[in-house]
Amino acid sequence: MSKVTRVGLRCDAAPASGVGHLVRCVALAEELCARGVEVVFLGEVRDSPFALAQLKERRYRRVTPPEEPARLAALAGELRLDAVVLDSYDLPQESGAALREAGLAVLAIVDGDPLGQEADLYVDQNLGAERLDRPGDWLAGADYVLLRDSVRGLARTPRRWPLPRVLCFFGGTDSAGVVPAWTRALRETGVAFEGTVVSPTPFATLGSIKIIEPTSRLPELMAGSDLVVTAAGSAIWELLHLGVPTALSWVADNQLIGYRELVGRGVAAALGPVPDEQAVGVLARLLADPAAREALGRRGRGLVDGKGRERVADALLALR
Numbered sequence: 001m002s003k004v005t006r007v008g009l010r011c012d013a014a015p016a017s018g019v020g021h022l023v024r025c026v027a028l029a030e031e032l033c034a035r036g037v038e039v040v041f042l043g044e045v046r047d048s049p050f051a052l053a054q055l056k057e058r059r060y061r062r063v064t065p066p067e068e069p070a071r072l073a074a075l076a077g078e079l080r081l082d083a084v085v086l087d088s089y090d091l092p093q094e095s096g097a098a099l100r101e102a103g104l105a106v107l108a109i110v111d112g113d114p115l116g117q118e119a120d121l122y123v124d125q126n127l128g129a130e131r132l133d134r135p136g137d138w139l140a141g142a143d144y145v146l147l148r149d150s151v152r153g154l155a156r157t158p159r160r161w162p163l164p165r166v167l168c169f170f171g172g173t174d175s176a177g178v179v180p181a182w183t184r185a186l187r188e189t190g191v192a193f194e195g196t197v198v199s200p201t202p203f204a205t206l207g208s209i210k211i212i213e214p215t216s217r218l219p220e221l222m223a224g225s226d227l228v229v230t231a232a233g234s235a236i237w238e239l240l241h242l243g244v245p246t247a248l249s250w251v252a253d254n255q256l257i258g259y260r261e262l263v264g265r266g267v268a269a270a271l272g273p274v275p276d277e278q279a280v281g282v283l284a285r286l287l288a289d290p291a292a293r294e295a296l297g298r299r300g301r302g303l304v305d306g307k308g309r310e311r312v313a314d315a316l317l318a319l320r
Helices: 020-034 049-058 069-078 095-101 179-188 218-223 235-242 253-264 277-288 290-300 308-317
Strands: 006-010 038-042 061-063 083-086 105-109 121-124 138-140 165-168 194-198 209-212 227-231 246-249
Touching: 006 020, 020 038, 020 049, 020 105, 020 308, 038 069, 069 095, 083 095, 095 105, 105 308, 121 308, 138 308, 165 179, 179 194, 179 209, 179 277, 194 218, 218 235, 227 235, 227 277, 235 246, 246 253, 246 277, 246 290, 277 290
Parallel strands: 006 038, 006 083, 038 061, 083 105, 105 121, 121 138, 165 194, 165 227, 194 209, 227 246
Antiparallel strands: none
16 A cells, blocks of 8 residues: 655635635645645635735645646646545536546545545535435544644633624635625624624724734634624634634525534524624624623534544545
8 A cells, every 4th residue: 555645635715715625725734744744735826815825824835727637637647646635616526536547545525515526535524414324435524624723722711801802704705795794783783892803805894893804813813702703614613613602694505504503503693694683683692691602602612622634634644
């Protein structure tokens, strides 16, 4: 059995698709590099300084790949890759098959439906994924959540601030453009708070709300918050690991399964899809009730132990 020494990670980041795919691939790359495996990112990064910074800070090599599956397999050969991780909703569904036919091991990171992508092993880190009956070999559920070093090295200690500290963000790009509306909803609660809003596009707001660009300091901001308002995307796993009280919406259909699971387990507050009167009421109650907020955080803490990337790396390296 040959040893895996070089892995390609096929993922993209752009305003329309967000940066979640790249962020979780970065987490897996950190684990692989710690084991002496070389990684190469295969993907495009468009209009996202935050996403580019994730790669540059870690000195990861990035190569822009061809879209056509046979040419992707040829590039993998030129780069002398042993395995490829596929993490994208937009790849041609023949990509995995072409890579496998070229002799590479393939791991596909998915959210529910693999969209016809062929792989030796699939990873679905969503809560409840372990209950799904699907053909093939799967690592499913929260035991396989991929977290970056910047999250795994943090610990949250609830503090008593004069006003609750609120963090509002919707991914690294706010692909649905909903941050301004949720910021207004927070103001409409009429409850005093200190807010930090992450937005790639500046906008005017009132009160003690600070607007910042997407930042690599997001995990620290999460850990220092009394309440986070966000979507049921990849960042929710970081929030659960840290035990941060969270109020959830969703901005894409693939997030709805996770939203229902998290709300159903009582580990996040349900805001619904839009910042309407009901959502404002939920936010007002959470801002005014520290005990209710912290109960959410306690229930969520422990669902994500932070060792998922180790389990995924073990399985990936065992494919050859």
